[in-house]
Amino acid sequence: LVGTFGESFLLVAGTLLAIILLLAQGGGYVGGAAVAANAARLGRLPSFLSDDRIGIALIWGVSAVLIPIIREVVVVESYYAFGFVSAFVITSTTVTFVRRDVLIERGIQPGSGEARSLRFAGMRGMFASYFMLIVLVTQKTNALPAILLAAASITLLQIYTANGGFRRKAAAEEVLPEFPPGTRKPIYAMGIERAHDQARQRGVVTALEELIESGALAKFNVGPDRIRRLVAYLYNIDPLFFIEHGQHEVHDRMEEPNLALEATYRAAYDQKPEIARRIEDCSHFGIFTFIHNYHLNWVAEELGRDAKVVQQAMVDILFPLTPHEQIWPEYCKFEPKYQPEPVWQFSRQRYLWAKDQWPNLSGRITTIWTLQDFGLLSKEIDVRTVISVANGRQYKVVNIHMAEDSEGMTVDKGNVDSVEDTDVDGHIPPTVLTEEDEDDADYPV
Known part of the structure; x- marks a missing residue:
């Protein structure tokens, strides 16, 4: 042929x-x-x-x-x-x-x-x-x-x-590798380590996506992509796992192939409260940075208004829902420092939020400070600032007693029942989406 x-x-x-x-x-x-x-x-x-x-x-x-x-x-x-x-x-x-x-x-x-x-x-x-x-x-x-x-x-x-070789390593399945935040390409000693780390990443991604979908992170007023980038850095998440999770939204999650990996996945998924807390810490960092940078504009030590007085006032006005005894010690522990870009790109949005909100919220107290600077008011005076939260459905009052120095300064926060009780002059108080606002469905993410 x-x-x-x-x-x-x-x-x-x-x-x-x-x-x-x-x-x-x-x-x-x-x-x-x-x-x-x-x-x-x-x-x-x-x-x-x-x-x-x-x-x-x-x-x-x-x-x-x-x-x-x-x-x-x-x-x-x-x-x-x-x-x-x-x-x-x-x-x-x-x-x-x-x-x-x-x-x-x-x-x-x-x-x-x-x-x-x-x-x-x-x-x-x-x-x-x-x-x-x-x-x-x-x-x-x-x-x-x-x-x-x-x-x-x-x-x-x-x-x-x-x-990682032909000799079986004892207890290898129990080892979950640890890498510092921001590790781009982790190196695994064995395939089992890689499997556990990837199961951990899937657990963190699922927890984060549920937080986003539930609206629990809408209070930060930051887009979900920025939040994903932040968490990807903090927890060493490969961005491909976010894509993979999005592809699986139409059906049930594919379970891990064995019980050990499922346990690793569950342990990571159960960190949901910790994930939310770390995101909030990064949010606080941005707001605290704004306070640290701008409080000096209002310091007048000769009038008894030292840095501590101004900082306390700014902290309590920007965090009207958090008790003074909780938020002030947290600010005192704050130290300005360089943050990696994946963290700062999120914290910067909260910094800009505080910068935009401060003029709207501080009108009364900064007016009083200005009058004090001109000698028209005494050093000891009570400042009552009312802030509308929850899209105007709640009103929080911040009472600040100004004294001769920071030692005599006191802060008290409370609720008011209606708009008629909010301002002695009958003015409607400014509305703000606060850091701690849990009722934020009307605000864009």
């Missing part, structure tokens, strides 16, 4: 047959990629395989190379059959011996009719799959050497990747 039309025809037919075989095994590619992605999440394969699209492309590429080399359809189908039946064996066995806690988590009561039906379906699958596996082993023995070699190679690769 060399040099004839028949040779060309066979070449075209063989090429078409190879393409048909590649396309026909689509289910095998998807299943194999899913298994590879699961192994990658366990830390047993390289992390890039956690994207099943890459796994599909890799398996398809290997198949495209091997099918023309093997050339025999029967042999190719034997390999595919072993892969399919092996997956069937694993799945049916898992369904049959599913744990009680997994059933309960899925809303299935152990011992119920649904649980018995599920177990019966698994047993039927086990019977069929094990029977097919026996037939394959006895009838397709010629395919076993290549399959065993490939299985051994993949197993060795998983052991090496998971443990």
Whole structure:
């Protein structure tokens, strides 16, 4: 047939047959990629395989190379059959011996009719799959050497990747690596460490996204992307996990592949209050920085108005909902310092917020300070400032007693019932979205 039309025809037919075989095994590619992605999440394969699209492309590429080399359809189908039946064996066995806690988590009561039906379906699958596996082993023995070699190679690769070598490290699954904030490319000693750290990252991302969706962070009046960037820096989160979380919003979360990783995920997810607190600390840093930079404009020590007096007044007016005994000691611990850009890009927004709000809120007390500077008012005077919060639905009054010095200064915060009680002059007080305002649905994020 060399040099004839028949040779060309066979070449075209063989090429078409190879393409048909590649396309026909689509289910095998998807299943194999899913298994590879699961192994990658366990830390047993390289992390890039956690994207099943890459796994599909890799398996398809290997198949495209091997099918023309093997050339025999029967042999190719034997390999595919072993892969399919092996997956069937694993799945049916898992369904049959599913744990009680997994059933309960899925809303299935152990011992119920649904649980018995599920177990019966698994047993039927086990019977069929094990029977097919026996037939394959006895009838397709010629395919076993290549399959065993490939299985051994993949197993060795998983052991090496998971443990960072072929020697198993004791208690490796309990080790969660720690990296300083802002670590861009963490280096893991073993795949299991990587798996636990990625489970931790997924837990933090889920907790943060729930905080954003619930509106708990709307009080900061900062866009969610800035908050994500801040948390990504503080907790060493790969931005890809935010994208991954967004892709999974339409369906339930994919659970971690084993109990140890699920525990790591849950531990990170349970840090939700701490995450919110750290975000608030960064917010306070921005506001405190504004107070630190601008309080000197109103200091007049010859009138008994030293830096401490001005700072206390600014802190209490900008934080009307927080008791003086709580917010003032926090400010006293504040130290201005350089912040990395991922942190400062968030704190800067709170700095600008305080800068914009201060003229609106401080009109009364700064007027009194100005009159004192001209000698028109005494040093000892009571200042009553009323601030509207919760979009005008609540009114907070800040009473500041100015004395000869900071030692005699007192601050008292309270509530007023209605707008008629807010101002002795009948003026409606300024409205502000405060740092601690929990009722902020009417404000943009």
